[in-house]
Amino acid sequence: TRTPVNVTVTGAAGQIGYALLFRIASGQLLGADVPVKLRLLEIPQAVKAAEGTAMELDDCAFPLLAGIDIFDNPTDGFAGANVALLVGARPRTKGMERGDLLAANGGIFGPQGKAINDGAADDIRVLVVGNPANTNALIASAAAPDVPASRFTAMTRLDHNRAISQLSAKTGVSVSDIKKLTIWGNHSATQYPDIFHAEVAGKNAAEVVGDEKWLADDFIPTVAKRGAAIIEARGASSAASAANAAIDHVFDWVNGTPEGDWTSAAIPSDGSYGVAEGIISSFPVTSENGEWKIVQGLEINDFSRSRIDASVAELVEERDAVKELGLL
Ligand code: NDP
Numbered sequence: 626t627r628t629p630v631n632v633t634v635t636g637a638a639g640q641i642g643y644a645l646l647f648r649i650a651s652g653q654l655l656g657a658d659v660p661v662k663l664r665l666l667e668i669p670q671a672v673k674a675a676e677g678t679a680m681e682l683d684d685c686a687f688p689l690l691a692g693i694d695i696f697d698n699p700t701d702g703f704a705g706a707n708v709a710l711l712v713g714a715r716p717r718t719k720g721m722e723r724g725d726l727l728a729a730n731g732g733i734f735g736p737q738g739k740a741i742n743d744g745a746a747d748d749i750r751v752l753v754v755g756n757p758a759n760t761n762a763l764i765a766s767a768a769a770p771d772v773p774a775s776r777f778t779a780m781t782r783l784d785h786n787r788a789i790s791q792l793s794a795k796t797g798v799s800v801s802d803i804k805k806l807t808i809w810g811n812h813s814a815t816q817y818p819d820i821f822h823a824e825v826a827g828k829n830a831a832e833v834v835g836d837e838k839w840l841a842d843d844f845i846p847t848v849a850k851r852g853a854a855i856i857e858a859r860g861a862s863s864a865a866s867a868a869n870a871a872i873d874h875v876f877d878w879v880n881g882t883p884e885g886d887w888t889s890a891a892i893p894s895d896g897s898y899g900v901a902e903g904i905i906s907s908f909p910v911t912s913e914n915g916e917w918k919i920v921q922g923l924e925i926n927d928f929s930r931s932r933i934d935a936s937v938a939e940l941v942e943e944r945d946a947v948k949e950l951g952l953l
Contacts, residue, residue, distance in 0.1 A: 629660040629691035631746065633706040635737065636713025637665035637695075638674035640861065641754060644868035645710065650682055650690040653872050654708070655879055662692040666702030667713070699740035706745040708879075710871055711737060711765065714755025724946060727760065731952040734761045738768030738777075745772070750915075752874055753779045754867065758812045759891050759905045760943040766893070766905070767953045774903075775916065778878070779891035781808040781816065781907035783863070783870035788818040788848045792825065795844070796833055802826045807909040807920075808889035809898075809929075810936025811943075816907065817932035818848045822923050837928065845932075882911045892917045898925060898933065904940045 632649055636642050642665075648654065649661060663682070667675045672695060679693045696702040703709060715729035734753070741749055749772060753762040758779035766777035785808045793800045806823040810816050820840070823830035834840065847854075855863045874890060882888055887909045896902040897919045909920040925933065947953055 627658070627660060629662040630655055630707045631662050631664060631705050633664040633666060633703050633709045635666040635702070635709075635711050636755060638667050638671040638678060639713060640864035641712050641867045641871075642675075643678060644865040645712070645871060646678060646682060647685065648868065648872050650685065650687040652687075652689045654875050656876075657689075660689045660691045663690065663694070664702055664704075664706060665693065665695045666699065667695070667697060669697045672697050699737045700744060703737070703740040704744040706741070707748055707750070708875060709741060709745065709749060709751045710875070711751060711753045711761065712755055712871075714758075714761060716756070723943075724950070726757070727943065727947050727952070728950055730755070730757065730761050731764050731947060731950060734764040735768045735952060738765030741765065742769035742771050748915075749776055750875070750878060751777045752871060752878075753777070754871055756812070757943060759907075759940055760947060762891065762905045763944060764947055764952050774893045777893070777905065778874070778917065779812060779905050779907075780867075780870060780874055781812050781889045781891050782874040783867050784808045784812060784816055784818065784848060784851075784907075785889040786866070786870055786873070787851045788820075788844075791844055791847055792820060792823065792830060792834075795839070796825050796830070798826045803830070804886045805909070806830070806889070807887070807923075808907045809933045810907055811940050812891065812907070813936070813939065814849050815932075815936040815939045816849055817929065817936055818845055819929055819932075820844070821926060821929060822909070840928075878912050878917065879915060881913055887911050887920050890917055892919070895919065897921065898923075900933070900937050901941050901944075904937070904944050906937060906940055 762779040804824045807819040820830040825833045891907040894900040910917045
């Protein structure tokens with residue numbers, strides 16, 4: 626039998642954590658034949674709630690779940706971790722300036738990056754979900770100089786999945802026949818969902834839609850503002866769909882993306898497509914042998930160029946702000 630994979634989840638007692646842990650334990654994160662050990666990291670006030678979730682996980686008697694440990698400090702939480710899902714973050718509260726938000730998250734993701742650097746397994750793979758996710762991932766990576774930067778990623782897969790769903794509804798083509806969609810940039814309102822290279826049942830999506838006004842006035846804002854629409858309808862932020870996207874991201878990273886398709890993930894920029902080197906930006910990516918690769922050679926039209934540039938400019942501003950705060 627295989628040795629269990631250690632999966633650390635922060636913010637384990639939160640909404641996303643609750644939707645995520647049961648799917649990890651059932652084998653959906655890594656594969657139906659891979660046993661997992663869960664390491665739940667929470668702030669001290671939330672440890673009791675995490676214990677409650679652990680009781681429910683026990684009660685599922687998942688055959689692949691080889692153990693659950695709960696921690697209130699990053700050093701223990703990340704010890705031996707092979708996969709880390711950083712979900713817990715400091716949300717923006719009313720009246721909070723961006724600088725305050727970045728500083729508060731620096732206080733979380735800096736120490737977590739250091740603990741990953743010092744104690745995680747050599748094959749550690751990190752997905753940051755907690756917002757501002759791209760910049761939180763950059764902070765964690767900077768605090769982990771011995772871990773390859775490529776192991777720090779942020780989630781834009783929910784935006785990707787939302788875009789596929791919107792395009793499916795518009796064209797009447799099933800989601801499984803939509804391929805090569807891209808989310809560029811920041812996981813924020815400036816993100817750019819790009820259908821110019823996407824395929825709808827084998828045809829170019831932009832040509833099938835044939836309506837740039839729908840793209841600019843409907844599709845892009847609907848995808849970018851979907852989170853707010855869900856809060857409005859549900860009275861709580863998206864949790865199960867965010868957890869689902871985290872599962873998709875890690876599964877594809879570890880197991881590879883399907884031939885003839887790609888997905889979206891925020892990974893460190895190598896300067897491709899004019900995206901400032903070093904920031905963690907969303908790109909069209911494939912995964913092979915456990916490594917993300919940016920899809921190369923796509924032609925970027927003017928419509929896309931201005932939107933990619935705007936989102937990248939926001940990421941550069943966030944990077945400069947955290948540098949100013951001494952977090953990089
Ligand atoms: P959620 O589980 O709903 O959300 C957690 C984080 O995910 C938030 O930062 C949220 O950002 C982010 N997120 C990213 N994408 C999405 C999306 N599409 N929809 C919704 N959220 C998204 O938050 P809860 O408040 O329920 O739980 C957070 C938990 O984290 C708490 O239990 C808290 O104790 C814990 N925590 C743990 C820390 C640690 O381990 N050191 C540090 C800080 C908190 P946004 O707010 O922008 O929606």
